[in-house]
Amino acid sequence: MTRYYLWLAARSLRSSPWLSGLMVIAIALGIGAFMTCYAIFHAMAGNPIPHKSDALHAVRLDNWSADQPWEEPNVPPSQMTYRDARFLAEAGRARYQTAMFRIGVAVQPDNPDIKPLFSVGRLTYSDFFPMFEPPFLYGGPWTREQDAARSPVIVLSRELNEQVFGGEDSVGRKLRLDGEEYTVVGVLDTFDPLPRYYDVINASAFGDADEYYLPFTLNDHLQKRPMGNNSCWKNPPEDTYQGYLDSECVWVATWVQLDSRAEREAYQDFLDNYVREQKTLGRFERPLNNRLDDVMSWLEAQRVVADDAHIQLGLSFAFLVVCLLNTVGLMLAKFLRRSGEVGVRRALGASRAQVFCQYLAESGLLGVGGAVAGVGLAWLGLAVVRKVSPDMAVLTQLDAGLLLFALLVSVLAALLAGLYPAWRACRVAPATQLKTQ
Template sequence: MNRYYFWLAARSLKGSPWLSGLMVLAIALGIGTFMTSYAIFHAMSGNPIPHKSHQLFNVRLDNWSPEEAFAEPNEPPSQMTYRDARYLAEAGAARHQTAMFRVGMAVQPHNPDIKPLRTFGRMTYSDFFAMFEPPFLHGGPWTRQDDRGRGAVTVISRDLNDRVFGGDNSVGRKLRLDGADYTVVGVLDTFDPLPRYYDVVNNGPFAEGDDFYLPFTLNDRLELRPNGNNSCWSDPAEDSYQGYLDSECVWVALWVQLDSPAQRRDYQAFIDNYVGEQKRLGRFPRPLNNRLDDVMSWLRVQRVVDDDTHIQLGLSFAFLLVCLLNTVGLMLAKFLRRAGEVSVRRALGASRGQIFRQYLTESALLGAAGALLGLGLASLGLAVARRLSPDMDMLTRLDPGLALFALAVSVTAALLAGLYPTWRACAIAPASQLKTQ
C-alpha cells in the first residue's frame, strides 16, 4: 500500500509541476538558509572532547587590581602569571596538569632547498598530550623527565613534518628553531579540535593549530615572550625579563585533569590555600575568587558562541517558518483543488485514514526534494562564507551528519506543513462534491 501511495504522490507532483516546484523551492530556501546558519552554530558550539570534557578544567586565579575586576561581573583573569602557572604545573596536585603559552619561532631547515619558515608553537608540559589526546602519526610525547631536565626535544605537527621532512618519519631527526636544534620525538596526525578549547584566548577558538610543541621548562634559557594576549594591571618591578616573569602580568594558561567531584573539591581547596599563602606575602589583593571551569563552561565564559551567532540562527529559523507557512498555503490550494478526486475515492470505499496517509506521503516527497535542493543551497552559502572569510574554513563544512539532520528537518517540516491542508481535504463531505460533478 505504501508503494501505491508513493506512486500516487509522484503522479500528483508530476501533474502540477509549477505548483510543486514552488513548494519545493519554498522548502529549499528555508532549509538552505537555516542549515547555513546552523552548520556554523553547530561547529562553534560543539563539544570538542566529549568523552572527557567534564574532567578537564581551566584554572583561573584572581590576582587583578583591588580597584576593579578583570571583567564584569567579577570575573578573574582568563590567564595567570608565569610564576603562579609554573608553580601549579609542577606541584603535581592533579592527575595531569600543564601550563602553556604560544610562541613564534623561525624554522631553519637543514635542507638548503627549503626556505626558512615562520611558525607558531606552544611551550607546554608533557601532560598536555595525555590531557588533550592529540593523535600521533609517528613517535610520541616527551616525558616528565624531559620536563625536569629541560630536554631539547619537540613534537611537531603533520603539516610541519610534510613541509620540512617531506612527510617522512622524522622521529630522531633534528629541527632547527631560531638557530637551535631540537630532536623530534613525535609527529602528530591531524589535530583540529573544534573549537580549539585549550587556547581560545590567544590563538582563537577557530584558528589554525600549532606547528610545534616544546617543553615549558626550556624557557628558562630561551626567555621567550608570548605570541598572544598579555595583560598587566601594574608595571613590573624591574625592567628585565626576570622582572617580567615575577610581575603580575597574566599570559600563561593552566589546565588540569580532575577525574571525580572529590578531586575537583580537593584541587579547589589546594588553589585556595595557595592564594591564601600568597596573600600573606602581599599578593592577590582582591577577595578570594578562584575558578575551575570545565571545557563547556570555559567556552561559555569566553563567549565562543557570541550573541550575533544566536541572533543569526534565530533569524534563519524564523525565515524557515515563513517558508513553511507559504508552503502550507500552496498545499492547501493544491489539495482543495483535488476535492472531487478525494470524494470519488471516498465514495469507492477509501477511508479518511487512507486519504490522509496518501497526502502526507506527498508532503514527505516534497520535503525530501526540498531537502536535497536546500542542501545544495546551504553548500553554496557556506562556500560563499569561506570565500569572504578564509579563517572560517573549519566552521563552514557540511558533514554527513548535518546533511542527514537537514533531510530529517525538511521532511518533518513538510509533514507538519501538510497536516492542516490534508485535514481540510479529508474533512470535505463526499456527497456535496459528487453532486457538483
Template sequence: MFGYYLDLAIRSLRRNRVLTALMVVAIAAGIGASMTTLTVMHLLSGDPVPTRSNTLFYPQVDPDTSLTEHGEPADVMDYHSAVDLWRSHRADRETLVATAGAKLRAIDVRQPSLMIRVLATTADFFPMFDVPFQYGGGWQAADDESRARVAVISAQLNDKLFGGANSVGRSVRVRGSEVRIVGVLRPWRPSPQFYEVAGGRFSSGNTAGYYARPEDVMLPFFTGVEVAGDTFDVFNCWRVPDNFMHLPESPCSWVAMWVQLGSPAKVSGYARFLAGYAVQQKRLGRFTHADNTRLRGLMQWLDYNRVVPSDVRLQAWLAFAFLAVCLFNTIGLLLAKFLRRSGEIGVRRALGASRRAVFAQCLVEAGLIGLLGGMGGWLLTLLGLWLVRRQPAAYADLVHLDPLMFLTTFALAIAASLLAGLLPAFRASRVAPGLQLKTL
C-alpha cells in the same frame, strides 16, 4: 495502503508541475539555508576532546592587585601562580600552556627562515588531550624542569621542512636555539583550539580566531620560557611592568593551565586546593582577592567564552526565519492544492474512505514534497558549505557535511513538510462529500 497513497501523490504532483516545483523549490531553499548554518554551528560548537572532555578542568586565580572591586578573575594566570599550582601535582594530569611567535630555521635544509607559532607546554599535554603522533612521541616529564632542548612539530611543518619524512632526531633552530625533534604529530585540528581559548568576553563576538590551527612547534614549558623569552603572547598586565624584558616576574597574565580530574571527589578536592592556594598567597601579600578562584569544566569554559562567533549564530537565526517563511509559503500552496481537489476528495469520501484515510493520503503527498525538497536542500547545502569554505574565516577549512548532518537534512526537510502539510490535510479531510458531489 502507503504504496497506493504514494502512487496517488506522484500522480497529483505530476498534474500541476508548476505548483509542485514552487513548493519543492521553497522547501529546498529553506532547508539549504538552515542546514548550511546548522552544519557550521554543529562543527563549531562540538566537543574538541570527545573522549574525556568531562574530566578536563580550567583553574583560574585572581592575581590582579590593581582593582578594588573584582568581577571574574583573569582568563589566564601569571607565571608565578601557574608554576606553583603545576609543581604541586595535585591533579591526575596537568599541563601549562603559553604561546609565542618565533623565527624558525631548519638546520641543513635549504629554506628561508619563517615565523612560526610556538607552544610552550608540559609533557602531560599530549596524553591529556589525545594528541595523535605520526612519528616518535612527546617528551618525558623530567624534560620540562631540566629544560631539555627537544621539540614536537606539526605534520604541516614536517611536510614543509622535511617533505613529510620521519624527522625524529633532526634539529631545528627556534629563535636561535637548537632543539631536537622527538615527535611529529599527525594532522591534528581540534575545533575549537580549546586549550588556548581565553578572553571571549572581550571579543565583541569576533571569535573566529579560536578555530585557528594548533602551533607548529611545541617545546617543554621551561625550555620555551628560556628560548622564546619575552616574545610570549601576554593576555593582560594589571600594572605597567618595571622590566618589560622578563615576563616570569612581570605583573602580567600569560600562562594558562589545564588539569585532568577523574572523579567528582577529585574535582571538589582540587577546587578546595585552589581556594587554599589563593588564601595562602593573600597571606603572603601577593593576592588581594583570595576568594576569586574558579574551576570550570572544558565545555563550561568554552560556553563562558562564547566560542561560536556571533555572526555564525546570527546567520543560523536568519536561516531559520527564512525556513519559517518558506514553510508558510508551502502551507498556503498545499492548502490551495488540496482544496482544488475537493471534488475528487468528495468522491473518495462518498465511496467509503474515512477522514483518516484522506488525511493520511494528503500527508503522504506533503512528505513526498519534503523528500524532493530535501534532495534539493542537500544540493543547496553542499553549495552553501562551499561558499562558507571560500570565506576568509579561520574555521573555513573545517567545514564539511558529516553523515549526521546529511541525515538531518532529510529528516528536517520531511519533518518541515509534514508540519506544513498538517493544516491543509486536516482541512482536506473535513471536506463535506455531499456538497462537493453536487458541484461536480
C-alpha cells in the same frame, strides 16, 4: 499501503508540476538558509572532546586589582601569571596538569634547498598530550622526566614535518629553531579540534593549529615572551625579563584533568589554600574567586560562539518558518482543488485516516525534494562564505551528519506544513462533492 500512498503522491505531484515546483522551491530556500547558518553554528558550538570534556578544567585565579575586577560583575582573568601557572603545573596535585603559551621562532632546516621560515608553536608540559589526546603519526610525547631535565626535545605538527622533512619519519633527527638545536621525539597526525578549546585567548578558536611543541621548562634559558594576550594591572617590579616573570601580568593558560567530583573538590581546596598563602605575601588582594571551568563552561565563558551567530541562526529559522507558511498556503490550495477526487475516494470506502495519510505522504515527498535542493543551496551558501571569509573555511563544511540532519529537518518541516491542509482535505463531505460531479 505505504507504497500505494507514495504512488498516489508521485502521481499527484506530476499532475501539477508548476505548483509542486513552487512548494519544493519554498522548502529549499528555507532549508538552504537555515542549514548554511546551522552548519557554521554547529562547528562553533560543538563539543570538541565529548568523551572527557567534563574532566578537563581551565584554571583561573583572581590576582587582579583590588579596585576593580578583571571583568564585571566579578570575573577572574582568563589566564594567570607565569609564576602561578608554573607552580600549579609542577605541583602534581591532579592526574594531569599543564601550563602553556604560544611563541614564534625561525625554523632553520639543515637542507639548504629549504629556506628558513617563521613558525608559531607552544611551550607546554608533557601532560598536554595525554590530556588533550592529539594523535601521533610517528613517535610520541616527551616525558615528565624530560620536563624536569629541560631536555631540548620537540614534537612537530604533520604540516611542519612535511615542510622540513618531506613527511618522513623524523623521530631522532635534529631541528634548529632560533639557533637552538632540538631532537624530534614525535610527529602529530592531523590535530585540529573545533573549537581549539585549550587556547581561545591567544589564538583564534578556529585558526591555524600549532606547528610544534616544546617543554615549558626550556623557557628558563629561552626567555620567550608570549605571542598573544598579555594583560597587566600594574607595572612589573623591575624592567627585566625576570621582573616580567615575577609580575602580576597574566599571559599563561593552565589546565588540569580531574576525573571525579572528589578530585575536583580537593583541587579547589588546594587552589584556595595556595591563594591564602600568597595573600600573606601581599598578593591576591581580591576576595577568593578561584574557578575551575570544564570545557563547555569555558567555551561559554569565553564567548566562543559569538552573539552574531545566535542572531543569524534565529533569523534563518524564522525565514524557514516563513517559507513553510507559504508552503502551507500552496498545499491547502492544491489539496482543496482536488476535493472532487477526495469525495469519490470517500464514497468508494476510503476512510478519513487513509486520505489524511495519502496527503501526508505527498507532503513527505515534497520535503525530500526540498531537502535535496536545499542542501545544494546550503553548499552554495557555504562556498560564498568561504570565498568572502577564507579564515572561516573550517566552519563551512557539510559532513554526513549535517546532510542527514538537513533531510530530517526538511521532511519533518514538510510534514508539519502538510498537517493542516491534509486535515482540511480529509474533512471534505463526500455527498456534497458527488452532487457537483
